Amino acid sequence: MRKRLSAGSLAAIAIFLISFTTPPLATAAQTLAQVQAQINRLEEEATTAAEGAQEAKVKLASLTRSLAGIQAQAAIQGKTVDAISKTLGTIAVNQYKSGSLSQSLELLFSSDPSLYLSSAGSLEAITRRKSTELRKFQSAEQQLNATSLTVSDRLAQVKVLQKKLAERSAFAASKLAQAESLLAKLKKEDRERLAKLAEDLENADQASSLQAAKSAAGVSGRAGIALKYALLQIGDRYVFGAAGLTTWDCSGLTMRAFRTAGVSLPHSSRAQSRMGKSIPFNQKKPGDLMFFGRPVSHVGIYLGGGRMVHAPRSGSRVKVAEASLGRKPLVAVRRF
Structure with missing residues (x-):
């Protein structure tokens, strides 16, 4: 057979x-066969470069989505820091307006102990609140700083991938251009x-x-x-x-x-x-x-x-x- x-x-x-x-x-x-072999090789090299560009494109899309999420998180954290900062400011202003410290000194020498104790309790509550808000502020500020560093890092990675994508795409195009140039000489x-x-x-x-x-x-x-x-x-x-x-x-x-x-x-x-x-x-x-x-x-x-x-x-x-x-x-x- x-x-x-x-x-x-x-x-x-x-x-x-x-x-x-x-x-x-x-x-x-x-010979024509040699030219055809060269063209095939150039097309294969272009295809390899194009797949490298595809990998960069996939990574870039993933990184861009990640960056958008982190930037949104940073915006929320920034608002939280601002809100806590305003709360601290309000507590300080109110404490100043009420003269809590000077009043407590006056009441210390008052003949009515119960009045002093009542005022001291209010002052302690204000101090505790201020201390709690301050800890919240410090924690929120640390989180925001960390997120901001992550955003900067992601932005740098995006630039690297954008450069790689452009280079791989240009390389693929150059190989096809070389193939076209070989054909043009025939x-x-x-x-x-x-x-x-x-x-x-x-x-x-x-x-x-x-x-x-x-x-x-x-x-x-x-x-x-x-x-x-x-x-x-x-x-x-x-x-x-x-x-x-x-x-x-x-x-x-x-x-x-x-x-x-x-x-x-x-x-x-x-x-x-x-x-x-x-x-x-x-x-x-x-x-x-x-x-x-x-x-x-x-x-x-x-x-x-x-x-x-x-x-x-x-x-x-x-x-x-x-x-x-x-x-x-x-x-x-x-x-x-």
């Missing part, structure tokens, strides 16, 4: 043939040949992916729901930061797939890799999440048979592929 070649094998053969049938480019002395007919080759390979991957998706029919539970949802997106294009309903990045696809199964995940492969239950690599099952790269920069859903469904990179589509990314090692498997 003749063995049927996979889409990946067809891709390798196509690139191999191009490398021997296309003369070197005059501008860069490279002749029109060479660009068209590369585009046609890429489209044919994606179409072949889509056809084989749809066939492979049938193997998920027997997967049940949350894993089955998430896996089947992801497989329904086969053929949708990869877009940085996208989470549906027609375009995806890797963590956007897994986030939305598991949301349909009742599992809340952040839109970041690195953040997702810290959630769920850790599973030994040799015990993974269909529906488990597989994480790649150090640091983590890619995620896919295991289909079984050494394959996964994922949104690979810019310029590609959601597909079923081998559960291996070459230069990005498998670093974690998580179950939800």
